[in-house]
Amino acid sequence: MAAGSLEVGSRLDACLAQAVAGNPALKDTAAVVTAIAGAAITISEVIGRGALGGDLAAAGGQNSDGDVQKALDVIAHQRVTEALQAAPVAEVASEEADEVMRLNPGAPLAVAIDPLDGSSNIGVNMAVGTIFGIRPAVQDQANPLASFTSPGTAQLAAGFVTYGPATALVLTLGQGTQIYVLDRAEGAFRLTHPQLDVPVSAKEYAINASNARHWEPPIKAFVEDCLRGAEGPRDKDFNMRWLGSLVADAQRVLLRGGVFLYPGDQRKGYAQGRLRLLYEAAPIAMLMEQAGAGATDGERRILDIEATGIHERVPLVFGSVEEVECVAKYFGGRNHAAGRSPLFGQRGLMRS
Ligand SMILES: O=P(O)(O)OC[C@H]1O[C@](O)(COP(=O)(O)O)[C@@H](O)[C@@H]1O
Numbered sequence: 527m528a529a530g531s532l533e534v535g536s537r538l539d540a541c542l543a544q545a546v547a548g549n550p551a552l553k554d555t556a557a558v559v560t561a562i563a564g565a566a567i568t569i570s571e572v573i574g575r576g577a578l579g580g581d582l583a584a585a586g587g588q589n590s591d592g593d594v595q596k597a598l599d600v601i602a603h604q605r606v607t608e609a610l611q612a613a614p615v616a617e618v619a620s621e622e623a624d625e626v627m628r629l630n631p632g633a634p635l636a637v638a639i640d641p642l643d644g645s646s647n648i649g650v651n652m653a654v655g656t657i658f659g660i661r662p663a664v665q666d667q668a669n670p671l672a673s674f675t676s677p678g679t680a681q682l683a684a685g686f687v688t689y690g691p692a693t694a695l696v697l698t699l700g701q702g703t704q705i706y707v708l709d710r711a712e713g714a715f716r717l718t719h720p721q722l723d724v725p726v727s728a729k730e731y732a733i734n735a736s737n738a739r740h741w742e743p744p745i746k747a748f749v750e751d752c753l754r755g756a757e758g759p760r761d762k763d764f765n766m767r768w769l770g771s772l773v774a775d776a777q778r779v780l781l782r783g784g785v786f787l788y789p790g791d792q793r794k795g796y797a798q799g800r801l802r803l804l805y806e807a808a809p810i811a812m813l814m815e816q817a818g819a820g821a822t823d824g825e826r827r828i829l830d831i832e833a834t835g836i837h838e839r840v841p842l843v844f845g846s847v848e849e850v851e852c853v854a855k856y857f858g859g860r861n862h863a864a865g866r867s868p869l870f871g872q873r874g875l876m877r878s
Pocket residue numbers: 593621640642643644645646734770771772773800801
């Protein structure tokens with residue numbers, strides 16, 4: 527999408543048509559975005575009724591990651607898969623399905639999707655979302671995973687929807703990152719931010735600090751140095767925000783900068799953190815990079831990592847470039863010194 531030429535207030539369908547006119551290869555991708563946006567409007571209506579529509583947080587079964595599925599997780603999964611069934615999509619990797627789902631054999635695209643992100647916020651009137659990445663489908667009947675094993679750089683488009691005070695679609699087709707807000711009166715998304723540009727430096731970080739005792743030394747050192755503020759090696763005071771909803775934290779970072787971290791830690795099952803590569807980290811990473819920000823697992827670029835399973839987890843650090851690079855320096859210290867470096871003792875990496 528040629529960001530510069532998009533007019534604020536334009537409808538999503540008009541912007542997609544313009545993108546396809548400029549690049550006809552985007553036709554199928556645009557159809558998939560339209561399908562997901564349509565499903566998101568219906569999910570937004572369900573969420574907007576809150577408890578009037580029943581207990582959306584009611585526990586159901588378990589997904590493949592061992593998380594308890596809430597009623598809204600299941601509703602959102604049904605809505606997005608129904609929509610994708612009617613789009614040019616061969617396969618779907620959903621958080622709420624154990625295996626890759628085969629929809630339209632021979633169709634050109636594959637979609638990795640987290641139908642409902644931020645599940646712990648369901649039922650308490652807080653922001654939740656839907657995250658997706660669109661890739662070329664690899665026509666391999668014998669290996670259903672084949673469409674999802676390329677690195678994130680293979681994504682043709684990525685986005686997420688936040689169901690917050692406003693419902694917003696954050697989207698990239700590989701030419702910048704845009705935000706569209708749902709005009710409820712009209713039932714259509716309209717462009718509000720034609721080109722996001724994340725500030726390079728920032729003073730805000732997001733991490734679930736209740737896990738501090740389980741963190742590895744580089745993360746401990748990074749956060750300790752943020753906490754020391756202007757008196758510490760970072761020479762500036764930081765603020766902290768953690769919404770418990772990746773989409774909402776990501777949208778804040780996209781709009782005003784900052785850094786988000788969900789690192790691996792020493793809890794059982796958390797060596798690779800909590801977030802999933804295909805339908806959380808890779809789409810967010812594409813959106814960040816297209817907005818001038820960065821996304822790593824602490825050291826490696828997220829978009830270069832190849833998945834080996836659909837629910838594979840990955841440590842995730844994203845946001846303002848200076849902060850993402852700063853986190854990588856703390857990891858660099860650990861790697862070079864095999865964990866014995868004084869950098870990660872009482873003193874922080876950046877301290878003289
Ligand atoms: O409860 P924790 O460990 O802080 O994890 C919060 C993270 O987990 C998530 O809820 C995971 O996503 P799901 O709700 O889709 O499982 C993220 O949205 C959020 O950033």
